[in-house]
Amino acid sequence: MHVTVARFFDWLPLVALAWALGFSIGHALALYGRGVRVVVGDWQRTPAQMLCDTVLVLALLFLVYQVVANAWPLPARLVPPLLSTPVFDALAAKVVGALLVVAAAVIQSLALCAFGDSWRLGIDRERPGELVTGGIFAWTRNPIYLALDISALGVFLLQGRLILVVLAAIIVLTIHEEIRREERFLAEAYGDGYRVYRARVGRYVSWRLPDHADAA
Numbered sequence: 001m002h003v004t005v006a007r008f009f010d011w012l013p014l015v016a017l018a019w020a021l022g023f024s025i026g027h028a029l030a031l032y033g034r035g036v037r038v039v040v041g042d043w044q045r046t047p048a049q050m051l052c053d054t055v056l057v058l059a060l061l062f063l064v065y066q067v068v069a070n071a072w073p074l075p076a077r078l079v080p081p082l083l084s085t086p087v088f089d090a091l092a093a094k095v096v097g098a099l100l101v102v103a104a105a106v107i108q109s110l111a112l113c114a115f116g117d118s119w120r121l122g123i124d125r126e127r128p129g130e131l132v133t134g135g136i137f138a139w140t141r142n143p144i145y146l147a148l149d150i151s152a153l154g155v156f157l158l159q160g161r162l163i164l165v166v167l168a169a170i171i172v173l174t175i176h177e178e179i180r181r182e183e184r185f186l187a188e189a190y191g192d193g194y195r196v197y198r199a200r201v202g203r204y205v206s207w208r209l210p211d212h213a214d215a216a
Helices: 003-033 047-071 091-118 143-159 162-190 192-200
Strands: none
Touching: 003 047, 003 091, 003 143, 047 143, 047 162, 091 143, 143 162, 162 192
16 A cells, blocks of 8 residues: 555544544533533442443543554554554555544534533533434434444554454443433433434434434
8 A cells, every 4th residue: 555545544533533622622612611511420320330431431542542653653552462463454444444534523523513502521410401302413312422433443444453343342332331321311301302302313323314303
């Protein structure tokens, strides 16, 4: 593969990551400026849920490290050679991976725009904000979590390292548990409004065309 093309695929996930982080931080600062608390703590978590949260955060941080290490590159990958050595280097896989990484950044940005003042990092049991069902939420109930799953898969296809399969599996499984926990909270907080929305829109993706009112 041409060196310039290879470097493009190395740097693309880092650029997408920088965009996603920058957009998120900017949106969070705007919300804090309006008096909206974005980062919240759920003090009703069980030890198992706290462990799940911790594993997810560590897996995401390690994924970020792998992205940065591959782009600079950094000297250490912090994993055994068997897991850090690429097992494939196919152009077709890299193209698909690039499309997934870009799609993840777009989905995440659309989700934050649709969220408005209701975006929270954590479960806000005191002031959860309004239930959001429009925009990209008319296609998926969990666009940000979906973006994380897609991004993890995309990075694996771009780099082809076994460690990224492990990280992607951990991220997908722990995110699924996070979603199930949030669904229970949303059903309690929003009642029938959420239950109707849940029956209409898929957890990860909905293949039916949304109503005009949903997409607004």
